[in-house]
Amino acid sequence: MSEHERLRVKKTYKLYVGGKFPRSESGRSYPVSSPDGTELANAALASRKDARDAVAAARKAQRPWAGQTAYLRGQILYRAAEMLEGRAGQFAEELADATGADPREALGTVEQAIDRLVHYAGWTDKYTSVLGGANPVGGPYFNHTTPEPLGVVAVVAPQDDPLLGLIEAFAPAIATGNTAVVLASEAKPLPALSLGEVLATSDLPGGVVNLLSGKVSEVAPHLASHADVNGLDLGGVADAGLAAELEAAAAETLKVVRRPGRDGGALDLLRQWTEYKTVWHPAGMAAGAGGAY
Amino acid sequence: MFEYAPAPESVRPDIKEHYGLFIGGEFVDAEDGAVFKSVNPSTEEALFTVAEAGEADVAKAVAAARRAHETVWGPMSGAERGKYLFRIARLLQEKAREFAVAESMDNGKPIKETRDFDVPTAAQHFFYHAGWADKLSYAGLGADPKPLGVVGQVIPWNFPLLMLAWKIAPALACGNTVVLKPAETTPLTALMFAELCQEAGLPAGVVNILPGAGATGSALVDSAVDKVAFTGSTAVGRAIAKAVAGSKKKVTLELGGKAANIVFDDAPIDQAVEGVVNGIFFNQGHVCCAGSRLLVQESVADEVLERLKARVETLRVGDPLDKNTDIGAINSAEQLSRIRALTETGEGEGADVWQPACDLPERGFWFRPTVFTGVQQSMRIAQEEIFGPVLSVLTFRTPDEAIAKANNTPYGLSAGVWTEKGSKILWAAERLRAGVVWANTFNQFDAASPFGGLKESGYGREGGRQGLEAYLDV
Amino acid sequence: MGSILSGAEAASLVRALPGVDAVGLEARAAGLATRSVKTTSKARAIDLAISMIDLTTLEGADTPGKVRSLAAKAVRPDGDAPSTAAVCVYPSMVATAKEALRGTGVKVASVATGFPAGQVPLDVRLADTEAAVRAGADEIDMVINRGAFLAGDLERVFHEIKAVKAASGDARLKVILETGELATYDAVRQASWLAMHAGADFIKTSTGKVGVNATLPVTLLMMQAVRDFRAATGVQVGVKPAGGIRNTKDAIKYLVAVNETLGDDWLSNEWFRFGASSLLNDLLMQRQKLKTGRYSGPDYVTVD
Structure with missing residues (x-):
């Protein structure tokens, strides 16, 4: 037997972009510590180019993802919940390290996160009928409205709720057929980066969710101004001045913006990242019905 | 007549x-x-x-x-x-x-x-x-x-x-x-x-x-x-x-908008022509959801254009208070000069301009219904909202190309699809990036129907x- | 003029026609119907409409006296009003009508081919036609075999029209589609083209004997068909809406549709007709109103 205690193999925390786990293209990383100052790991420090790559990956994945049946999207989200459940212990540990929470409390949070994924898995084939419907127009037309995904949604995830809050932010977006670029909690990114491993093994196509770690002030402005991003969730932007700047940058291409501090139920979140499409078609056939001439 | x-x-x-x-x-x-x-x-x-x-x-x-x-x-x-x-x-x-x-x-x-x-x-x-x-x-x-x-x-x-x-x-x-x-x-x-x-x-x-x-x-x-x-x-x-x-x-x-009105080769042609006319000449084309881009399948383009021109010839431009007027006055001198400027770029960029022969009143702000053919996707008249009675005609070869061209704009307000084939309508409606899709009709509005882009x-x-x-x- | 097409060729051409969107067609017709035709235009339209009427009586109770009365009205409806285009009667009344109209320029049209149902053997229909022509009919209004059409036997319908065309000799042939029984606009378009390919000189909407007769959308559709047929073949065919057009307002809507769909080339009784009976008196009353400024009444036009 060795005289040494076995050296633990530490994980390198990398980004999750397009179904792959790249380091930051900039080659940079930053140290991540727990609230008590214990050094946990070095996380990749995403650059604007990582943000650009993530948006490109999300765009590429969006049309096929939205084109999947709602039933299949639901099964894939449920599969992600299954994968997370299998690793609940690991996530509880990471979450406790990240937030300083009591491990049992952290496990409870992980379980809630799993349940939220299950919840949104069940929404994929229901929100369309709940939010949309047939419209009784005053003419010979069939008219119906359906919610459709916005496209690519960029999410600045909550800073203090690094797993549950992050899942709560992106799950409604992808449940409705959007793809997401998610900037994890700046100081507590590790649970999010590990979540990438769960997503990668849950049949979720690469690019549907892309996870970045880094500085909000550095990365978020590039997401906010990116012309190929359609929605922007500022939930995790603590600095009101920065939030206003990001919203103004997003206005350049008229992105849909969710401001910080907004509460809302699941349906509100599902609605946030959809746009209604209304389709008209004439309804009529008989020549005999041609009016009284 | x-x-x-x-x-x-x-x-x-x-x-x-x-x-x-x-x-x-x-x-x-x-x-x-x-x-x-x-x-x-x-x-x-x-x-x-x-x-x-x-x-x-x-x-x-x-x-x-x-x-x-x-x-x-x-x-x-x-x-x-x-x-x-x-x-x-x-x-x-x-x-x-x-x-x-x-x-x-x-x-x-x-x-x-x-x-x-x-x-x-x-x-x-x-x-x-x-x-x-x-x-x-x-x-x-x-x-x-x-x-x-x-x-x-x-x-x-x-x-x-x-x-x-x-x-x-x-x-x-x-x-x-x-x-x-x-x-x-x-x-x-x-x-x-x-x-x-x-x-x-x-x-x-x-x-x-x-x-x-x-x-x-x-x-x-x-x-x-x-x-x-x-x-x-x-x-x-x-x-x-x-x-x-x-x-x-x-x-x-x-x-704003720059809506595409897509006419497939299996469209009900006469109604499609009506829809194209209504799509762009309704309200002098001062409509954010106007069908200002006609995307017509190459195989029927000549036939559709011929019918379209014949139909546009019958439009009556003039006194807004005459019950037979189809196209009234342009809302302001400023808007008129904007329409003129953009149509001039169309000619400058090599598109072919066509207007029916019709008399315009001497006073007031008027613009003849205008059809540009030979328009390419890169021209300003195919990209920018003109907000006037000006139609840009482009052609396509396949359904995929039609959708790609229709969606190739920063706008996404409305779109039109003309085909007798139900499955093609649903296929196209799903892919068109627009808040309102009119299939075999155009410019329909109703209080019960959500509108927006x-x-x-x-x-x-x-x-x-x-x-x-x-x-x-x- | 005989068709150069075989029945199978005509049938396949007709089946390949583009579809008709009912709502769009009706919306266009409704749009045309909003045209406001006033003053001098209205006066012109009224006289034009009078000159396009096939003044019609098609009753079991028709007698030579009734037909002579109608013929007199057709020739000189009221004061300086123009004559109507034709008088339209059953074959048995053709000789009487011919006699009454001799030298007037007003034509004699005869329904034939077992009007209105056409449900008699083809040889009987042809004999009916030949008899009408022999008696002096200038125009033959035939009915198509709707049963065969609805059963999908387009070739048979085509051959029958060709046969009637041959039997009609020099008389112009109006082919009644009975659009109310064809039920759909697609079928009306197909029947229009089938009739034109088979040699129709006119296509006509209705017999006036079924629940739904001429409507503006159906007639507009048929106008589009003759327009397109001429563009395709160079052959011009006339259109005749019949049944249900009872007043001036309605007649003017049809003229507006001709004006804006077909133009000048069709704006005469050579190429457009109204099959009507009570329409004439309404046109005459409106005509009086325009002249005097006072509304007229039924006692100021003749009952014939």
Whole structure:
């Protein structure tokens, strides 16, 4: 037997972009510590180019993802919940390290996160009928409205709720057929980066969710101004001045913006990242019905 | 051809020489005494003068609206609010012809349209939303959804009364009070509507109307309103979105478009041609959702174009008050020069221009219906909103190419699809990036049907159950 | 003029026609119906409409006296009003009508081919036609075999029309589609083209004997068909809406549709007709109103 205690193999925390786990293209990383100052790991420090790559990956994945049946999207989200459940212990540990929470409390949070994924898995084939419907127009037309995904949604995830809050932010977006670029909690990114491993093994196509770690002030402005991003969730932007700047940058291409501090139920979140499409078609056939001439 | 003798509309509305701002239920002049003239674009004659609201007037109107919201309109039951809206709908129907003629005089659009479309559809909007006022808890937006408070609304000149109805009816039904700025070239029917509110006994301050130009609009956006609703250009919409960034103000924007009208080779050709004509020449093409790009499958392009030109030859351009006029006056000298400038770029970039032979009146602002063929995707006339009676014709070879070209624009307001094949319609409708897809029809509107765009065409919907979201705290 | 097509060729051409969107067609017709035709245009339209009427009586109770009365009205409806285009009667009345109209320029049209159902053997229909022509009919209004058409036997319908065309000799052939029984606009378009390919000189909407007769959308559709047929073949065919057009307002809507769909080339009784009986008196009353400024009444036009 060795005289040494076995050296633990530490994980390198990398980004999750397009179904792959790249380091930051900039080659940079930053140290991540727990609230008590214990050094946990070095996380990749995403650059604007990582943000650009993530948006490109999300765009590429969006049309096929939205084109999947709602039933299949639901099964894939449920599969992600299954994968997370299998690793609940690991996530509880990471979450406790990240937030300083009591491990049992952290496990409870992980379980809630799993349940939220299950919840949104069940929404994929229901929100369309709940939010949309047939419209009784005053003419010979069939008219119906359906919610459709916005496209690519960029999410600045909550800073203090690094797993549950992050899942709560992106799950409604992808449940409705959007793809997401998610900037994890700046100081507590590790649970999010590990979540990438769960997503990668849950049949979720690469690019549907892309996870970045880094500085909000550095990365978020590039997401906010990116012309190929359609929605922007500022939930995790603590600095009101920065939030206003990001919203103004997003206005350049008229992105849909969710401001910080907004509460809302699941349906509100599902609605946030959809746009209604209304389709008209004439309804009529008989020549005999041609009016009284 | 047998010529139709002039068939002028005989009703004449009572247009006053001067209108004030409508604040707190009264017509008042601007604090700084500013006034401007509204011109009949078909004669270039001034119709009336009207007070121009400045910052102080905006503050006064918002305060009046706030007071009305806190003391009367907010506390009122939905059922009672609804009854006011029903009453407004009925009054609009009773005075429909006067409103129609006034709209044609102030805007330049043909009486055929104001009479058969603008005014009846405006009345329908009030009637439809009146019924929602006591049923908001069934709208799928929560058990007891609350109004936002005071809403600032800025509307364009292309459908002055109808856009007012789209804005005011849902706002009031949801329990908000409003301050609305009509477009500077078309304030008349909004002011007549203010008189109608007085006649309906609507509590003072619930509706405030502030005529003015861009400065008035931007003062309203910056004022103490809880929400801004805007219909107009993408450039202004962008400025508004920036102006409210970081505030608590909720925003909905209905902006520009460059809609594609896709005609497949298996389309019902005669109806498609009608739809293309209606798509671009309705309201002189002053329509954000106009089908300004015709995408026609190459195999039927010649046939469609030949029929299209023959049909356009029958369009009658002229006096908006003649019941047989199909295309009226361009709304303003400024808009006319914008249309001219853009069409000149089309010729400059090598597209072939075609116009029917038709006489135009000597005075007023006029533009012949225009069809550009040989248009390429990269030309400005294929990319930029012209907002006039100008159609750009492009061709495609396969369904995938049609969708790709249709979607290849920063806008996403509307689209048209023409084919007899049901599965192709559904396939195309799913892929088109547009808030409204008209299949085998075009330019249909209804109070029960949500309208609004994607991407740079804005966000939020107007009409239908989904339109209520814009005016409730959800 | 005989068709150069075989029945199978005609049938396959007809089946390949583009579809008709009912709502769009009706919307266009409704749009045309909003045209406001006033004063001098209205006066012109009224006289034009009078000149396009096939003044019709098709009753079991028709007698030579009734037909002579109608013929007199057709020639000189009222004062300086123009004559109608034709008088339209059953074959048994053709000789009487011919005699009454000799030298007037007003044509004699005869329904034939077992009008209105056409449910008699082809040889009987042809004999009916030949008899009418022999008696002096200038125009033959035949009915198509709707049963065969609805059963999908387009070739049979085509051959029957060709046979009637041959039997009609020099008389112009109006082919009645009985659009109310064809039920759909697609079928009306197909029947229009089938009839034209088979040699029709006119296509006509209705017999006036079924529940749904001429409507503006159906007639507009048929106008589009003759327009397109001429563009494709160079052959011009006329259109005749019949049944249900009772007043001036309605007639003017049809003229507006001709004006804006077909133009000058069809704006004469050579190429457009109204199959009507009571329409004439309404046109005459409106004509009097325009002249005098006073509304007229039924006692100021003749009952024939």
